[in-house]
Amino acid sequence: MSKYIINHKKKTVHLSSYVCDECRIPNYESTIREDSTDEEHVHFLIHTSYEQCPYCFELSPTMTTPKTRVL
Numbered sequence: 001m002s003k004y005i006i007n008h009k010k011k012t013v014h015l016s017s018y019v020c021d022e023c024r025i026p027n028y029e030s031t032i033r034e035d036s037t038d039e040e041h042v043h044f045l046i047h048t049s050y051e052q053c054p055y056c057f058e059l060s061p062t063m064t065t066p067k068t069r070v071l
């Protein structure tokens, strides 16, 4: 089961299994961080205004969600 870590300040979604130093997860305050296992919720965020963390998703061999980075 996938678990996601969502940063609501930077609007970035991380994969908890693949979080690395570059993600700086420990710096996230609880008020802007949400842990989620709800794929639909995460996909909705990604398809609106959120961005997949390039570090986590690059490392994930099973993640099939296409990157929809909005720069």
Ligand SMILES: [Zn+2]
Pocket (backbone or CB within 6 Å): 013, 014, 015, 018, 019, 020, 022, 023, 053, 054, 055, 056, 057
């Ligand atoms: Zn990340």
